[in-house]
Structure formats: C-alpha cells, structure tokens
Amino acid sequence: MPQSLKSIRELADDWLALDQNENTRKQITDLLAAGNVAELDRRLRTRIQFGTAGLRAKLEAGFSRMNELTVLQASQGLSVYVAGAVPDALKRGIVIGYDHRHESAEFARLTACAFLHKGFVVHFLDKLVHTPLVPFAVDRLHAACGVMVTASHNPASANGYKVYWSNGCQIVKPRDKGIAAAIDDNLEPWIWDKTLVDKSPLVNRPLTEIADQYYAQLAVLAGDTKINSMMRFMYTPMHGVGGPYAERAAALLGAVPDKNMFVVPEQAEPDPDFPTVEFPNPEEKGALKLAMASSDKIDISLVVANDPDADRFSAAVKGADGKWMQLTGNELGILFAYFLFSTMDTTKFELSKLAMLNSTASSQILRSFAETEGFYYEETLTGFKWLGNRAIELEAQGYNVVFAFEEAIGYMFPGIHDKDGIGAMMMFLKLLRWIEDTVSGTKMTRAQGIIIVLEQIYKKYGYFENKNSYYVALDPRVTDSVFNYIRTKSDGAAAAEPSGNNEYRYPSRVGTRQVTYWRDLTLGYDSSTPDHVPVLPVSKSSEMITFALDSAVRVTIRGSGTEPKLKVYIEAKSTVSREASRQIADEVWDDLEREWFRPGETGLLRP
Missing domain, CATH: 3.40.120.10 (Alpha-D-Glucose-1,6-Bisphosphate, subunit A, domain 3)
Incomplete structure (x- = not known):
C-alpha cells in the first residue's frame, strides 16, 4: 500500500519494524503513547527526498528526517546504483568523510557498513574533515563515489548527506532520480553494524596521505x-572543523x-x-x-x-x-x-x-x-x-x-x-x-x-550592485503559489511556454520598468533563443525564473533546495557609480515586494 494511504498506526509499525536505534524507536513509541497524530504524520507520512544535494533534514526519528535508518537506507540504495553505473566500482571504492555535527560519525560508520556489505573498498577519512577534502580524495584515489556527512551551514538541529560522483563533483540529474529509485528498492536493512568499519579488510584510512596531497x-x-x-x-x-586546515593553509x-x-x-x-x-x-x-x-x-x-x-x-x-x-x-x-x-x-x-x-x-x-x-x-x-x-x-x-x-x-x-x-x-x-x-x-x-x-574594476567593466535576500516560506505550497501568481499575472506579454500552452504568461513590466528578457527554467522557456528553449537545464521540480528590466537590471528568483526560503537576487548596472546602481536595485526590490511577493498576504515571511 502506498505510504500516503496508510494509517498512522501502520506507518509507525513500518518504522518500528525497520529501526534498530533505541533512541529513535523511543521517539516514535512516545509519540504513539501521547497520541500525537499530527507530529507522527509529519515525520512518517513522506520519505526524505534524495536529490542532487543528497539528503538534508532535521535530526529526528521518522522517514522524513535524518536518522540512522534513513541514512542506512540511502547508503544501501547508493551502493547498488554506483555498483551498476561505475566500472570497477567495488574495487575503486567509496570515500567517506564526516564533520562534527550531531550523529555525523555514526552516520559515516553506517554508510561504510552498507558499502562494505556490498563488497566495496571503503576509503574512510577517520577524523573530522572539511567538506572539500572528500571530492579531492575521490579524484586523487579514483574512487567510484564519495559521501560527506554534513549539513554545512544549516542550524544545529539538522544534518545531511552529500554525494560525489566518480569525477569528484556533486551528482547532477538524472543520477539523483536513479539513486532515489535504488533507495526505494532497498529499504530493508541488510546489516546494522557500526563497528564493521573497524574490522573489515576492505577498509583503508588514507587521511594523512590525502591531506598532504591537498596541501x-x-x-x-x-x-x-x-x-x-x-x-x-x-x-x-x-x-x-576548519581550524587546523586553515592554520596549515595560512602557514x-x-x-x-x-x-x-x-x-x-x-x-x-x-x-x-x-x-x-x-x-x-x-x-x-x-x-x-x-x-x-x-x-x-x-x-x-x-x-x-x-x-x-x-x-x-x-x-x-x-x-x-x-x-x-x-x-x-x-x-x-x-x-x-x-x-x-x-x-x-x-x-x-x-x-x-x-x-x-x-x-x-x-x-x-x-x-x-x-x-x-x-x-x-x-x-x-x-x-x-x-x-x-x-x-x-x-x-x-x-x-x-x-x-x-x-x-x-x-x-x-x-x-x-x-x-x-x-x-x-x-x-x-x-x-x-x-x-x-x-x-x-x-x-x-x-x-x-x-x-x-574594486573601483578600478567597476570603472572599467561597469558598476554592478546587488540586493540579494530571501523570504521564509515555511510551507512549500507558499512558494508554489507565489511562482504561479507571477506566471499567471498576465498583462499582455507573450506566452511563456514553448509548447503553446497559453495558461502561463510572463509580466511585461515591474513598476515602471519594462521586461526585456525572460527565462523560466521550471517550465522551459527562454525569450532570447530562436526556439525559446533554454540553453541551461530545465527542471520541473525546482522553481527558478530569471528576467531583465530595461536591459540594466537582472533578477533571479528561485526556491531553495535545502532551506525553507524563496531567494531573490537583484543586480543593477550603471555606468555612473555604485550608488546609482544601488538605488536602482533598491527600487526594483520594493516594486517586486509590493507587486509580486506581498508578504503577509501570501504567507511569505521577511527574514
């Protein structure tokens, strides 16, 4: 039965049948005992989504959260996918690193456990490392993939799981979809042994060697x-974790x-x-x-x-x-x-x-x-x-x-x-x-x-001034509704979808400024190309619009893939001064907030 159709009791039973961590099991049983249906629904109804940013969520029990079970499931699916997609993947192995966040070391050990069970060599960076060392190690060791357990600059309550491909770069589409499907096919834990990394002959610990090469x-x-x-x-x-790395680099x-x-x-x-x-x-x-x-x-x-x-x-x-x-x-x-x-x-x-x-x-x-x-x-x-x-x-x-x-x-x-x-x-x-x-x-x-x-640069190449900020959108539906409002705010401009669907029409102006360029990487439209198809990749699962005003202002609006934010980037260019550019950017921000974002009315919150 699909997860969306199950009762809370069935979802909880599914969780308890899989989870072997006493702490997270207790979280779910305590919520059941308290009859907290709403919280159980939030944690269990949907699965944490694997995307090009990997995984990132709050540290709690539940299928939609970061915890030992969801990390193990992700690692099992990733190992299956990599084994089938990368030549000699098991021999080339996986690089695993982790930072100091809550549960990072445990998640790294469980990641190693899944890959070792699959027969992979594991290059385990066994002390706190900064994130760039993992892709560097993947490249230098010619590994099949890498995982860094970190939530970067997110709040203390979160953690994450960042995946690198065999070329030393983060994964891009469509690999995320293939990995996500492999995760769904491998949800039953194969093995749950955080000590396996300490005793398997398939493990090596190359941190000292890799750090020397990095420096x-x-x-x-x-x-x-x-x-x-x-x-x-x-x-x-x-x-x-940057301290010792920064000191050695500065030296x-x-x-x-x-x-x-x-x-x-x-x-x-x-x-x-x-x-x-x-x-x-x-x-x-x-x-x-x-x-x-x-x-x-x-x-x-x-x-x-x-x-x-x-x-x-x-x-x-x-x-x-x-x-x-x-x-x-x-x-x-x-x-x-x-x-x-x-x-x-x-x-x-x-x-x-x-x-x-x-x-x-x-x-x-x-x-x-x-x-x-x-x-x-x-x-x-x-x-x-x-x-x-x-x-x-x-x-x-x-x-x-x-x-x-x-x-x-x-x-x-x-x-x-x-x-x-x-x-x-x-x-x-x-x-x-x-x-x-x-x-x-x-x-x-x-x-x-x-x-x-900076003045030398601006004088020669133009005075560019930015006004970048964001709105908080605690409910993803708020972001969706704002983008839908923008696309359907028809005021006489051309249709913004190359398929001929006239439901979406881009606005012709913002305030007193004329829209001179429009690119929608969600719908797949670019006003500047002969066939109106964007050169950059299109993704219907992520919201992103870029447009120009009077050929002197460029604006990008996008939904964040890792945070509950709607991000806004405004850049104005002037040949006169930074102050002139800054004034233009401020005016455009005010116009957009009044005409499009309408905080309070839409549910967007100012930071």
Missing part, C-alpha cells in the same frame, strides 16, 4: 608569495599562529550546538560580530571566516574610521577573478581558452570582464554541482578553467571541482599581499586598498 596542491596556488610579516588577521571557523604563506593568525577563542573548537551564533553561516548578517569584537580588542583590522564545514569563505576589513566592511560574495568573486587575471602570464596560452564561470544567481560583472578582456565566460545553474561538472567538460575541450564562484560565498580554484573555503582563505591572503605591493602602499589601510581595486 601540496594549495602550495602550487600559493607559489612563492609570503604575507607581510606585520600582517595580523582574525580567523573564525564558526564552531566548525604556506608564512603566517604564524598568535603572531599573524589569531582565532576567535569562543568559536575555535568544533561545537555542534553553535552556541555563539544563531545561524552558523558567515554570510548571515551579524554572524561575524564576535570575530569583529575580538579583533577590536587587539587592534586587528582583518577578519576571515569559514562556515562550519569550511567549504565557504567570507572576509571583513576595518577602515580608517573604525567601521567594519564585510565583503559580499560577489565582491570577493570579482576580486579573485581580477587578481588571477592580472597576475597571469597571458603570453603563455591562448586567451580565448582561459575560462571563468559563475552561477546564474551571481554577478554578471564576470561576464562583462570576460567580454572586455577576451577570455571565455559561462554561467551555470546555481550550485557547485553545476559549476564543477561544467568545468570538467570545458577542461576536456581544452579550456583552462582557473576560477568559478557563486554569490553564496563559494569559490573554486584549480585542483578541486568544488567550492573550497580553506583554499579561498589562502588565496584571499595572497590577494591582499598583491594589493599591498601594487595598489595601496604603506600609508593606506587594507580597506582602502580593496576599495581602490
């Missing part, structure tokens, strides 16, 4: 650059702990409860407040930060006026791109084969940069699963992909096909040394130097 790759990026011996900076791993540039590199003491050690931050994400407003305060106490003017699994990077600098300026993801992205291009010997390769990428939600200044200088640029869908896989495809075509980024503080450098917050931190310190040597001089503050370089 050797970072050393290539560092080159012979050394930081100014007087530089001091404050680092925060945000209660995560490649000559940074010495407690002389150049200082660590926020309250956030230095891994803590799965994240006690000093509401959201353990350095991108969130206020997340770096403690790091800034710690810097103020000892007269430090630079903060660098990773998220808890250290695949994202952020930075803030203090100006001569004593005020802190946190750089946005797009500002960091274009600074990295400009720095890399400016320090290359472009006489040694064909410029048209140099490539940089970013996601469709990120700043278009990289496109303008590429068009002006003559190197290759491409945008992808949001997420490094798309950026990494596309980079591999371009490299196979002879391109030298030196950089990729997205505005959500994710940066990819050569040697790994995923975002890497540790590598980004090291490259940012290298960037600052370059600014000291070429721009700012000894009498300027670090903030002034960065502002000068």
Whole structure:
C-alpha cells in the first residue's frame, strides 16, 4: 500500500519494524503513547527526498528526517546504483568523510557498513574533515563515489548527506532520480553494524596521505608569495572543523599562529550546538560580530571566516574610521577573478581558452570582464554541482578553467571541482599581499586598498550592485503559489511556454520598468533563443525564473533546495557609480515586494 494511504498506526509499525536505534524507536513509541497524530504524520507520512544535494533534514526519528535508518537506507540504495553505473566500482571504492555535527560519525560508520556489505573498498577519512577534502580524495584515489556527512551551514538541529560522483563533483540529474529509485528498492536493512568499519579488510584510512596531497596542491596556488610579516588577521571557523586546515593553509604563506593568525577563542573548537551564533553561516548578517569584537580588542583590522564545514569563505576589513566592511560574495568573486587575471602570464596560452564561470544567481560583472578582456565566460545553474561538472567538460575541450564562484560565498580554484573555503582563505591572503605591493602602499589601510581595486574594476567593466535576500516560506505550497501568481499575472506579454500552452504568461513590466528578457527554467522557456528553449537545464521540480528590466537590471528568483526560503537576487548596472546602481536595485526590490511577493498576504515571511 502506498505510504500516503496508510494509517498512522501502520506507518509507525513500518518504522518500528525497520529501526534498530533505541533512541529513535523511543521517539516514535512516545509519540504513539501521547497520541500525537499530527507530529507522527509529519515525520512518517513522506520519505526524505534524495536529490542532487543528497539528503538534508532535521535530526529526528521518522522517514522524513535524518536518522540512522534513513541514512542506512540511502547508503544501501547508493551502493547498488554506483555498483551498476561505475566500472570497477567495488574495487575503486567509496570515500567517506564526516564533520562534527550531531550523529555525523555514526552516520559515516553506517554508510561504510552498507558499502562494505556490498563488497566495496571503503576509503574512510577517520577524523573530522572539511567538506572539500572528500571530492579531492575521490579524484586523487579514483574512487567510484564519495559521501560527506554534513549539513554545512544549516542550524544545529539538522544534518545531511552529500554525494560525489566518480569525477569528484556533486551528482547532477538524472543520477539523483536513479539513486532515489535504488533507495526505494532497498529499504530493508541488510546489516546494522557500526563497528564493521573497524574490522573489515576492505577498509583503508588514507587521511594523512590525502591531506598532504591537498596541501601540496594549495602550495602550487600559493607559489612563492609570503604575507607581510606585520600582517595580523582574525580567523573564525564558526564552531566548525576548519581550524587546523586553515592554520596549515595560512602557514604556506608564512603566517604564524598568535603572531599573524589569531582565532576567535569562543568559536575555535568544533561545537555542534553553535552556541555563539544563531545561524552558523558567515554570510548571515551579524554572524561575524564576535570575530569583529575580538579583533577590536587587539587592534586587528582583518577578519576571515569559514562556515562550519569550511567549504565557504567570507572576509571583513576595518577602515580608517573604525567601521567594519564585510565583503559580499560577489565582491570577493570579482576580486579573485581580477587578481588571477592580472597576475597571469597571458603570453603563455591562448586567451580565448582561459575560462571563468559563475552561477546564474551571481554577478554578471564576470561576464562583462570576460567580454572586455577576451577570455571565455559561462554561467551555470546555481550550485557547485553545476559549476564543477561544467568545468570538467570545458577542461576536456581544452579550456583552462582557473576560477568559478557563486554569490553564496563559494569559490573554486584549480585542483578541486568544488567550492573550497580553506583554499579561498589562502588565496584571499595572497590577494591582499598583491594589493599591498601594487595598489595601496604603506600609508593606506587594507580597506582602502580593496576599495581602490574594486573601483578600478567597476570603472572599467561597469558598476554592478546587488540586493540579494530571501523570504521564509515555511510551507512549500507558499512558494508554489507565489511562482504561479507571477506566471499567471498576465498583462499582455507573450506566452511563456514553448509548447503553446497559453495558461502561463510572463509580466511585461515591474513598476515602471519594462521586461526585456525572460527565462523560466521550471517550465522551459527562454525569450532570447530562436526556439525559446533554454540553453541551461530545465527542471520541473525546482522553481527558478530569471528576467531583465530595461536591459540594466537582472533578477533571479528561485526556491531553495535545502532551506525553507524563496531567494531573490537583484543586480543593477550603471555606468555612473555604485550608488546609482544601488538605488536602482533598491527600487526594483520594493516594486517586486509590493507587486509580486506581498508578504503577509501570501504567507511569505521577511527574514
């Protein structure tokens, strides 16, 4: 019988027949005893969905949650799928890593258990690792796949299960569907033994070797650059696993702990409860407040930060006026791109084969940069699963992909096909040394130097200003209704579906601004292509619209795949100043909120 038609008692019995964890079994039996039908229904009625982001959910008992049973089921299905899809998969094996979150180590051991039972070699990274080390290890060990147990920057109550394919990239469609089907076919636990990883001859523990190779790759990026011996900076791993990795990376540039590199003491050690931050994400407003305060106490003017699994990077600098300026993801992205291009010997390769990428939600200044200088640029869908896989495809075509980024503080450098917050931190310190040597001089503050370089970039390639934020949508139906409202808000524009279905029509204007371009990657429509079919992949299961206004504003609206959010990215371009661009972006935000999003009326909540 389908799960949707079963009674609560039947669903609970199904759970209790499979679960072998005493804690999660008790959660369900306690809810039964209390007659809490609503909560049981929330936890048991639907299954946690496996997608291109793997799994991510709250840590609780139930088919819709992250727990030992759902992790074991996912691992069984994944092992079956990989064994059938990757040549020599069992011999090549799986890389498994985990971070410090609640249950991460146990989930990693159960993942190993399923793959060992299937006959796979298991490359078990047996200490806390940062996420980028798993795809790096998959690539270096030529493994069939990899799993990293982490929920990245999500709240303490969550955990997740991120899957990497044999090319060292996160999975993309349609592999997620194939894996999900294999999971559904293998729900009965084969074996439940978290100690199997300690006694199986199929297990090896290559962490030391892989870490050495990883830092050797970072050393290539560092080159012979050394930081100014007087530089001091404050680092925060945000209660995560990044500390020892960041220290070793900074040492490649000559940074010495407690002389150049200082660590926020309250956030230095891994803590799965994240006690000093509401959201353990350095991108969130206020997340770096403690790091800034710690810097103020000892007269430090630079903060660098990773998220808890250290695949994202952020930075803030203090100006001569004593005020802190946190750089946005797009500002960091274009600074990295400009720095890399400016320090290359472009006489040694064909410029048209140099490539940089970013996601469709990120700043278009990289496109303008590429068009002006003559190197290759491409945008992808949001997420490094798309950026990494596309980079591999371009490299196979002879391109030298030196950089990729997205505005959500994710940066990819050569040697790994995923975002890497540790590598980004090291490259940012290298960037600052370059600014000291070429721009700012000894009498300027670090903030002034960065502002000068940004102004050089904007003056040459255009003043791009972003206003990016989100609305909270606790019920997915709210997000669906908002997108449906946008598509059916007909005001005389052309139909937005190439099949000829006239039910959906895109708006012709927002406020006083004319819509000049429209792309709907949910329905599969692009107004700029001859057949109106998008170049980027279409997915009916995820909501995403991009449009332009008066050819000077670009807006992307999408539903988050991992959080209860409707995300909005607005970018305005001006030839005059950042202030002019910022004013345009603010006006468009206000128009969209009034005309389309209508918080309160629609159920969307302001953050």
